[in-house]
Amino acid sequence: MAQVTGGAHERMLSVAVAALHERDPERLWPLLAGALPGLCGGETLIYKLDDWNEAEGTVGMPPEAAAGFDGLAEEELGLLRTGYPFAHRYAAGPDRTPLTARRAAGAAWSASPTARLIGDIMDAEHVLAIPLPGTTTPITGCMVYRSGTDFTDDHLRTARQLQPLLAAVEQQRQLLERRQRTAAPRAVHTPAADCALTPRETTVLLLLTDALTAAAIGRRLGISDRTVHKHIEKIYRKLGTRDRISTVLRAQRLGLVPMKDR
Incomplete structure (x- = not known):
């Protein structure tokens, strides 16, 4: 397996240290959202800490990307919540390997309403799904977006190496939230x-x-x-x-x- 490059490894370590010292659970995923895309070849991302489905759930993103989502209709938000074509793919079994939309859906991806939407609001053409490992119901994680060429095999390998970090940060968030509540x-x-x-x-x-x-x-x-x-x-x-x-x-x-x- 290819190893994370030295620069990327240092950035991963920096993010991990910052997350472990963050006491506010609401700031953990925004912290990741600012650093994660650059680590695996993306330009921006959205994250879902509840199930990937059309009817409900929150969509989080870096502050600099939020302006593009203002004014979206409920139908358009539903497309982002669903995370086509990943939700059905991951719901079909326990495999949580990161995957690109083009590899999951083939030629159907470019013609999909979701592809057209992200092209309009993000000027992006490709999506890489990074689900949290071990999740069953709900399926949670993030989707990284980029323009130009699709994500490479190296980008996917890096995404797999990032999954334990994402899972640890989410565990930290849940622990901090539980502590705040009780x-x-x-x-x-x-x-x-x-x-x-x-x-x-x-x-x-x-x-x-x-x-x-x-x-x-x-x-x-x-x-x-x-x-x-x-x-x-x-x-x-x-x-x-x-x-x-x-x-x-x-x-x-x-x-x-x-x-x-x-």
Whole structure:
């Protein structure tokens, strides 16, 4: 398999670090949207964090691209939500390999209403779908757009290598949203600052409350078991605890993690 080039690897690492230090879940995907297209040969993108279907769902995009979407009719928004021809393709089975519209639909792509729409509002001719790996229902992810020639095999390989990063950022977004919904308003900020937990330690702590093993946490975050254990040791030291149960209980009392429903 081709490796990500040095420059692209550095940009991927920069995006990952920025995402891990971002505390506002609403800013994570806009952060990705600004960096992701250039990494895999695109010019702009839209992302769907709910199912790719015509009837409902939100469409996110970089701020600089938003002006082109103002005033779209509901039918046109439905075309973007559906993500032709990808939704039906991915719904048919578990394969989540990135794919271009032309490779998925052949000659029918150029004649489709979706192709005409993106040509009008984005001046683009080609689309690369990057679904989040492991998603079933809903199918979530992003679609990257470009003009000129279609995405190359190298672009598709890079997209596959980006999928774990996208999945980790989405996991981080969901954890932060859950924390915002359930933690006491005062406890969200002050105790964490007092304990000086890093963003990554806070994420590991949240996963500890779900009784996940170090191996499971590592798989979720894309890090080794050894790194997970180092984070756990630092959490113990900062909270003044010695085991998982006392750590979770203390974190709940401090408002660092939500109380579990009984």
